Amino acid sequence: MSGKLKALIAFAIFIVLLIVVAVSYYQNLGIISSGRNVAFVLLLILFLAGYSFIGTAKEGKTIPVRKIAAFDAIEEGIARSVELGKPVHFTLGYGPISTVNAPQYLAGLGVLGHVARLCAKYGAPLISTLGVPELIAAEEEIIRDAYYSGGKPELYNVTYNVRYLTDQQFAYASAVQATLHRENVGANIVVGPFWAESLIFMEAGAAIDAFQVAGTARETQIPFFVLAADYAFIGEEIFAAGAMASGDIETLASIRGQDFGKLISWILIVVGLILLPVGIKLAEYLVK
């Protein structure tokens, strides 16, 4: 299917769904769950915006995407580890994957792919610890592929590279801490959903002078990473990291959609503030 046709179909679906929402709302049909009309329209707009940015990139137009310092720092950390003759450590968290945090594990895997490819490029041994039993196989495959396609199959040793620890929070935290110390790692890269263990990792890394890059979309833990890591992914940047890791310009262009979403919320906030003195509460209309 040609790109133009695909874009046309996407746009048609968008218009049809928009009409469904409008008819449902004005005719009181209640097709959309109550209070979720505006949210659904916003979701559609963001999907379409992301998709159209991808389409634009496909046509060969360059879309500027802001740089994420933490992403570029990963290579620096791995190169430094190799210079010091130390292994690189990566971890993406613990717990069951079937929760609201699943996208963060996915983002972590994206970053792991990037880290593994860089480790293969520089010849660094990689230790990836995790507490998510569902992802053991995925990690093994990602690391194996990276080492094999990077021409360093000799560095791949499954029991060394991928270490499932446990899915219990503090047992996992203590095992990661022990790994950092015993293996004396040179770079500590921590991306995924984290709870109270985030600071334990950062301080354990600092104690062995590891170069640390950390990121999470769990709001309460972001401050710890920002303060204690050398570089930090803040919130949604971990989702963008996966796209950056792919190196694919079209995928990268989709990040523009995130920024477009922010623009919409900016406009809504400003309009809401302007309407407030007039006695109109915009928020009440948004949840209708």
Added chain:
Amino acid sequence: MSVVVRRTIPQIIVALVIVLMVVFYFFYINADVSKGFTTADKALSDWAIVITAIAAIVGGIDILRYHVNQIRKREKRQIVFSCVVIVMEIVMVLLACYALYSGIAITTQPNFQWLYTYLYAPADAAMYSILVFYIASASYRTFRARNPPAVLLLIVAIIVMLGNTSLGAMIWEGFLPLRDWIYNVPNTAAFRPITMGIGFGLIILGLRLIIGKETTWMGRRE
């Protein structure tokens, strides 16, 4: 395994689940359909529970594999810990089998309760308490007046710390209300945009997964 099994099928499953989740969440249509959606939603969660349970077995085997390997290689700094892990894992599995055999829940099995209360719980609480030391050393390392934003951060940190304790109230009564204001106004104001940004990031990630553009989680396509 062929590319279809390794990549195409997982991609289709992920995209399908995302679309279904969106439909279940947003579409009501009528009471009957909504009930059907709820049942389907529950079925999906049940699937997830089944997968998690099976994955836990894989995890258990993986732990065993790693530690047996460590013992076989006689890793000096690891061997003692590996022995402890293996023994504890076997004990837990045996207790679970025993509980299953006696037809009671594992959490009400007396031996498990004893192990949990007197072995696991203190160890777990001790690991959590280690945070107090790490918060202290992290504050010592990072709260330095390097530049104007850092000075601001330092001041806010001091106010919140004093507001949290009785000592603060002894110095000046105003620390507690000031702490509450910092929590409620600037803190909330900083939190919300981050939450929104995360939401947008998730939506775009969802889009990439639906159209099959996000493949980094599956290793490389070669």
Added chain:
Amino acid sequence: MAKEEKRKPFGMAHVLYTLLIISVALPLLYPVGLPIGISSTTKDVYNYIENTLPAGSAVLVDLYYEMAARAELEPQAAAVVKHLFEKNCKLVFVSTVTYGPIVFELLKSTASDVFAGKEYGRDYVFLGYVAGNEPAVRSLAESIRGTVAADNYGNSITDYNKLPMMRNIDKAEDFKLVFIVSSGTDTFGWYVRQWYTAHNIPLLFGALSVIGPSIKPYVDAKQAIGMLTGQRSAAEYEVLVGRKGLGLAAMDAQSFAHALILIFIIIGNVVFFATRAKPKPKEVGKK
């Protein structure tokens, strides 16, 4: 594999750690009894239970925490339960986390003064662990009898000789309040959606202090009557209900530990400014 390098056996961090142990342990062993002010959020919760909640109401208490969070959450739970018992409330305890049964037994043994004089089955019931997260919470709101067949000790829920209080308690509308003591963040959302939005039952949150900012929006939106966060709220509540519990004892320790950290932050800044004048080899990273 890289071998461990020799590091300083006793650095500044270790001095700090040692002093910290002393400043935490000593006040716990010998409480000083520093006075604490009562914050408005805690006062609101107390006033609600004292003045608005009808005496003798049925209250659901979800204990959703594990061992690590016990130090922060158990004093809160004990203080509020004491207050509820004083108002002759009928408490239905439940746990939506696996370790709930163990945590409940520990609460009962450490807060034996709170449970003294209260009879199981007549004044309180423990449903045990209910699996299924949010769907389970929804199911409890629709019908307890339809969700759990027996309590934690194997008594049938419909055996009104053993559990007389359950005769009139089954669905959300039979409750006047839900008290959620949780170490997680998501739990609060479950109850907001399944109990507050669906059945308009007032909620009260008991959370870790680090979770506070995440659940504040619910309280601001009046979806919960209030929240208690961390040890500080526990200590304040203990003052209000007149129970000398672990929350109060821990406040002294917390005060001294905070003071110590403040002193070290000041020292850190002095050292920073003193050494900044000297030229230093460039460090890796942004710091």
